[in-house]
Amino acid sequence: MITNVKPKEATAIINSLTAGVVPKIGVQHITVGRSDETDAFIKALEDVKNGHSMVKFWIGDFGSGKSFMMHLMNTVALKQKFVVTTADFTPDNRLYSTGGQAVALYAALMDNIAIQTKPEGGALSVLLEKWIEQIITRTAQQTNIPLIEIRKEEHLPLIQDNILKAINDITEVGSFDFAAVIIKYYEGYIKDDQALRKNALKWLKGEYKTKTDARQDLNVREIINDVNYYDMLKNFCKFFVSMGYSGFLINLDEVINLYKISTSTMREKNYEKILTIYNDCFQGKVSNLFINFAGTKETLENERRGLFSYNALKTRLETNKFETSEIRDFAQPVIRILPLNHNEIFVLLKKLKEVFDFNYSVNIDVTDDDIHSFMEEMFNKPGAAEFLTPREVIRDFLNILSLLRQNPTLDKKRLFGEIEIADERPSMTVLDEITEL
Numbered sequence: 001m002i003t004n005v006k007p008k009e010a011t012a013i014i015n016s017l018t019a020g021v022v023p024k025i026g027v028q029h030i031t032v033g034r035s036d037e038t039d040a041f042i043k044a045l046e047d048v049k050n051g052h053s054m055v056k057f058w059i060g061d062f063g064s065g066k067s068f069m070m071h072l073m074n075t076v077a078l079k080q081k082f083v084v085t086t087a088d089f090t091p092d093n094r095l096y097s098t099g100g101q102a103v104a105l106y107a108a109l110m111d112n113i114a115i116q117t118k119p120e121g122g123a124l125s126v127l128l129e130k131w132i133e134q135i136i137t138r139t140a141q142q143t144n145i146p147l148i149e150i151r152k153e154e155h156l157p158l159i160q161d162n163i164l165k166a167i168n169d170i171t172e173v174g175s176f177d178f179a180a181v182i183i184k185y186y187e188g189y190i191k192d193d194q195a196l197r198k199n200a201l202k203w204l205k206g207e208y209k210t211k212t213d214a215r216q217d218l219n220v221r222e223i224i225n226d227v228n229y230y231d232m233l234k235n236f237c238k239f240f241v242s243m244g245y246s247g248f249l250i251n252l253d254e255v256i257n258l259y260k261i262s263t264s265t266m267r268e269k270n271y272e273k274i275l276t277i278y279n280d281c282f283q284g285k286v287s288n289l290f291i292n293f294a295g296t297k298e299t300l301e302n303e304r305r306g307l308f309s310y311n312a313l314k315t316r317l318e319t320n321k322f323e324t325s326e327i328r329d330f331a332q333p334v335i336r337i338l339p340l341n342h343n344e345i346f347v348l349l350k351k352l353k354e355v356f357d358f359n360y361s362v363n364i365d366v367t368d369d370d371i372h373s374f375m376e377e378m379f380n381k382p383g384a385a386e387f388l389t390p391r392e393v394i395r396d397f398l399n400i401l402s403l404l405r406q407n408p409t410l411d412k413k414r415l416f417g418e419i420e421i422a423d424e425r426p427s428m429t430v431l432d433e434i435t436e437l
Contacts, residue, residue, distance in 0.1 A: 005029050010359035018398045020391055022067045025119050028075050030351045033344035040330030041073055045080050045290065049246045053281035053289040057317060059300050060337030065390060066294040069337060070251045073292060077249045078116045083127065083240040085113045086251040089258055095273035097226050103206045106229035109250060110205040125201055131243050132186050135162050153190060170238040173231035177220045184218050237289045247288035255295030259305050271310035278316060300334065340390055342379070346371060349397050356401050364404050370412055377416040
C-alpha cells in the first residue's frame with residue numbers, strides 16, 4: 001500500500017512516466033529492486049559527508065533504469081542535507097568545448113540546484129540569501145550592532161568586508177570576482193534593487209556571454225566560461241559546505257552524447273575532463289563533492305569511441321573481474337544497473353496502480369491477476385526478449401489505466417492483446433553528426 005504520497009508527487013509520477021521520462025520528485029514511492037545499490041550509495045554519501053569525494057559511473061542498457069537511479073540518488077541525498085543538481089549531456093552541453101557548450105552544461109547545473117525545501121530545482125537564490133543571512137548575523141555579533149540596524153545601508157561596508165573575507169577563505173580560483181558578485185547581490189538585497197540581484201545571479205549561473213557586459217553591469221573583470229566553470233563548481237561545493245550542508249551532489253546523465261561526438265580530438269578532450277574530475281576526487285584535491293555519470297554499456301566499453309577508448313580511463317574503470325550477477329562489488333567506480341526481474345516489475349506496476357488511483361481519486365478495476373495477464377502479454381510478444389524495456393512496460397500500463405479511467409466499459413483483455421513491442425533503443429551504428437564549433 002502506497003503511503004505518504006503527496007498530491008504533487010503523484011501527479012509528477014504519473015505525468016512523467018506516461019511521457020517516458022523520470023519524475024523529478026516522488027521516485028522513492030515507486031522504487032523496487034534497487035536496495036543494494038541504494039545502500040551502497042548511502043554509504044558513499046557518508047564518506048563524502050566526512051570530507052572525501054567520489055565519482056561513480058552507472059551503466060545499463062537503454063531503458064534499464066539509469067535515469068531513475070539518478071533521481072532516486074537525488075532524493076536520498078536531499079534527505080542527507082546535500083545540495084544536489086543534475087543535467088543531461090546533449091550536443092550543446094559538454095564537459096569540454098571551445099564554443100560555449102561546456103559553460104552551457106554549467107548553466108544547466110546551476111538552474112537545477114535543489115535542496116530539501118526546494119527539491120524541484122531553482123534553489124540557487126535561496127542558498128545565496130541563506131548564506132548572506134549567516135554573514136549578517138555573524139557581523140552583528142562581532143560588532144554588537146543589533147540585527148535590525150546592521151541591515152541598514154550605512155553598515156553596508158561591514159557586510160561587504162565580511163563577505164569578501166568569507167569567500168576568500170573558502171575559494172581558490174576566481175575568488176575576487178566570485179566575492180564581488182555576491183557583494184553586488186547583497187547590495188541588491190539591501191536596496192531592493194531587483195535588476196542588480198538578477199544580474200549577479202546571471203553571472204553566477206554562467207549566463208554572461210562577454211566580459212564587457214559583465215563589467216558594465218557588475219564591475220567585474222571575468223565571466224564564467226568554458227575554461228573556468230569546473231573551478232566555479234568546486235567553489236560552490238565549498239560555499240555550500242561552509243553553510244552547513246553535507247556536500248554537493250552532481251548527476252550527469254546521457255553520457256552517450258559524448259560518445260556521439262564525431263571528432264575524435266574533441267571526444268578525447270571531454271574524456272580527459274572526466275579523467276581530471278576522477279583524479280581530483282580520488283586524490284583528495286577536492287572535498288565533499290560527489291559526481292555521478294550515467295551511460296550505456298557501449299558508451300563505457302566501446303574501445304573506438306567509448307570511455308575505454310581513452311586508456312587512462314579504461315585502466316580506472318574496468319570492472320572487478322571477480323564480480324558476477326550474484327556477487328556484486330558496489331565499492332568500485334562502475335556500478336552495473338541490472339534489469340528488473342518479473343517479480344520486481346509486478347511490484348512496480350502494483351505501486352503505479354495505487355499512485356494512479358490516488359492521483360485521480362478513482363479505483364480502476366485492475367486486479368493482481370490482471371497485472372499478471374498484462375505482463376504475460378507483454379513478455380510473450382515477438383521481440384520482447386530483445387527490445388522490451390521497463391520504460392515501455394510502464395508507459396503501456398499507464399496508458400491502459402488512462403483509457404480505463406475514461407472508458408470504464410472497455411475490455412481490459414482486448415487492450416492487453418493489442419500491445420505491440422517496438423525497438424526504442426537509439427541507433428548506435430549510425431551516429432549523429434555533431435558540428436564542431
